[in-house]
Amino acid sequence: MRITRISTAVLEANFDWTIVRVETDEGVTGHGEAFVGPGLTAVIREFNEILAGEDPTSIDRLIRRMKASAIYCSPGLLYHAIGGIESALLDLIGKRHKMPVWQILGGKYRDFVTIYADCHAGEALESITPMLKPRTPHWMGGGTPADNDARISVRHHGWDANRPEAVTPEAYVARATQMAARGFRILKFDVDVPMPFETDEYNRGFCLREVDFAAEIVQNVRKAVGLDVELAIDCHWNYGVAAAVDLARALEPARLAWLEDPLPPENIPAFREVQSATRTPIATGENHFFRLDFQRLITEGGLRILAPDVQKIGLWEGKKLADLADLHYVNLTWHNISGPLGTMAGVHLCAAAPNVLALEWHAASVPFFDEIVRDSEGPMIVDGRIRVPDAPGLGIELDLDAAYKYRKPGEAFFE
Ligand SMILES: [Mg+2]
Incomplete structure (x- = not known):
């Protein structure tokens, strides 16, 4: 399985809710959410350059690879982007292997x-x-x-x-x-x-x-x-x-x-x-x-x-x-x-x-x-x-038709 594309959508709520989508060549897709920041979606999309063609299950290495760019350019907004992408990667790994994310993280302490x-x-x-x-x-x-x-x-x-x-x-x-x-x-x-x-x-x-x-x-x-x-x-x-x-x-x-x-x-x-x-x-x-x-x-x-x-x-x-x-x-x-x-x-x-x-x-x-x-x-x-x-x-899917009503004007909606 290889990553093919990272895209974004933004909802206008109390803050901007920035949704990250990671797609793969096997058709498995993951979604995550990133912490708000000015210009964030452009930053997230820049990570296509690093992640396209990568195996999404190499989660620890991919995070280190992304953070290497953030350390070079300084953290802040880049870390916001990485957090959203990482969450989408875990979502798609879980879907591919039929495990909830808590299980990938080592199991749960509470229900x-x-x-x-x-x-x-x-x-x-x-x-x-x-x-x-x-x-x-x-x-x-x-x-x-x-x-x-x-x-x-x-x-x-x-x-x-x-x-x-x-x-x-x-x-x-x-x-x-x-x-x-x-x-x-x-x-x-x-x-x-x-x-x-x-x-x-x-x-x-x-x-x-x-x-x-x-x-x-x-x-x-x-x-x-x-x-x-x-x-x-x-x-x-x-x-x-x-x-x-x-x-x-x-x-x-x-x-x-x-x-x-x-x-x-x-x-x-x-x-x-x-x-x-x-x-x-x-x-x-x-x-x-x-x-x-x-x-x-x-x-x-x-x-x-x-x-x-x-x-x-x-x-x-x-x-x-x-x-x-x-x-x-x-x-x-x-x-x-x-x-x-x-x-x-x-x-x-x-x-x-x-x-x-x-x-x-x-x-x-x-x-x-x-x-x-x-x-x-x-x-x-x-x-x-x-x-x-x-x-x-x-373990959660957004209703994209419902979400579209609340999209932020001027931002892509996964297009
Ligand atoms: Mg506080």
Whole structure:
């Protein structure tokens, strides 16, 4: 069996969902999903030059071959492309040999994978471009959102800084109650959002009122959901050590499952400073690509929970990373902002490693998440879990007719 062609399609959801298709001369086809990035589909298609004519079952060697080009050109977007291609390769290997991907990865530890719901800041997440600019997807009527010209906050991760009134403890509580009622047992919220008082978005500080407001939000949510629902908080790399420690300590009474990315990702010793000053577990990892950096986060950063991204790392490398973390009794909570295909890829990875807390789901506000899955018998996520599939490959097929309705204008749809 030889690879003949790699092509792409992009759906306009909360983020771009980039689907990779790998075709072979035997007619077996695999699909995978790649992490979003500007110009990504052109990068993915460039890999035709390396992979056409190759045996797709040489998965370890092919990944190394692809990463050699990425190391030469530098990782980032190239790794996003490789993750999507790798997932499609595993899907087609599984289909060819009639094995689910979790079996290729060494077997499964569990029949259901716990899904945690990313609840943002209590309101539905807007759709954003690969450059984090709000947009109205074409299937919602298209055009440019009226507030597109508003100042988009650097600090607040694509949020419109002119709308702090959208952030209230009541909105968080309402969202938490709603998601807990849907059966989710781990919820994640953002507190690095525009607050109803003046803050500086560049100095990595956290004023006293911000700390207290964040603590009030989290305490209210904890009170509303009780102790049966675990809570995590995401800070999107916005603070410095002092502010991070202040926040982490203020949130200690809420007994968080983890506090995610309080610091920018690159300064690993700074994570040790924060973690050693608080009993709130600190997690990071979605910006890292190399196993060596994850090892440093454990040994130099003193972290006990890592949060790598499924699509950036890939399933094959993800299994190796899980093994490395397990040597240190470190658990993984996998970051995931993808659609159904990428989410199911994460399910296989989470099934195949012992030290997994949960897999993220970011798409609660996307109305077509289940609609674009072929032959589905109801929603993929039931009671905050996904059943590990036994069908060959990733065990999920997209309904391409349904998916086509949500394609991104200007992008190929596997043509
Ligand atoms: Mg995050």
